[in-house]
Amino acid sequence: MEHKSIYQLVLAGVLCAIGLVVPMVMPKVILGPMSFTLGSHVAIFLAMFISPKVAAAVVLGTTVGFFMTTPIIIAMRAASHIIFALVGALIIKHHADILDKPIACLGLNAGLALVHGLSEVLVVAPFFFSGYMFTPAQLTSGFLMSVVVLVGLGTVVHSFVDCSISVLLWKCVRSTVPGIKLIRG
Numbered sequence: 001m002e003h004k005s006i007y008q009l010v011l012a013g014v015l016c017a018i019g020l021v022v023p024m025v026m027p028k029v030i031l032g033p034m035s036f037t038l039g040s041h042v043a044i045f046l047a048m049f050i051s052p053k054v055a056a057a058v059v060l061g062t063t064v065g066f067f068m069t070t071p072i073i074i075a076m077r078a079a080s081h082i083i084f085a086l087v088g089a090l091i092i093k094h095h096a097d098i099l100d101k102p103i104a105c106l107g108l109n110a111g112l113a114l115v116h117g118l119s120e121v122l123v124v125a126p127f128f129f130s131g132y133m134f135t136p137a138q139l140t141s142g143f144l145m146s147v148v149v150l151v152g153l154g155t156v157v158h159s160f161v162d163c164s165i166s167v168l169l170w171k172c173v174r175s176t177v178p179g180i181k182l183i184r185g
Helices: 002-025 042-050 052-069 072-079 081-094 102-130 136-176
Strands: 028-031 034-037
Touching (some): 002 042, 002 052, 034 136, 042 081, 042 136, 052 072, 072 081, 102 136
Antiparallel strands (some): 028 034
16 A cells, blocks of 8 residues: 555656646747647646546646746646546546547547636636736637637647647557556545
8 A cells, every 4th residue: 555655656746747847848839818838738637547646636736836936827727627637537547448449538538628628718717807917909809719719719629639649648658668557546
């Protein structure tokens, strides 16, 4: 039991570090009030593939890092990741072979992307209505364009891409390091 806890702690620590470094080094796409960093969710998805505890630890660890280094709206978006990460981790925990079934994996990816996008819209909406971090032009373009399309739909696409990258990485790591596995706890 102690070995399992240490294993989880080490994996969570490494993935937290990756989750904090990736946004510093990867290319960003900035569209109005939103910025998207390629691969910024990969550490969370990889943690999800390991266990719900590791997923929660990585989301919480990266969120603390974002609270210390970014505007509140970005940190709150990071905090919202706990929702899709735990949903995904619990599904994977109960259906460990889902990542090996292309259609099921695609469905999981799409479902998590929708949950992810909706979560970020719910976080950003109060900031929009308060005018915080939005320019007058963005406020003029309206809630639908600024929040639903740019934040919501943009996050769905971004999440789908990052999850796809993560599944490919997970399969490579699993074939290269046969000892890595789902922890199931």
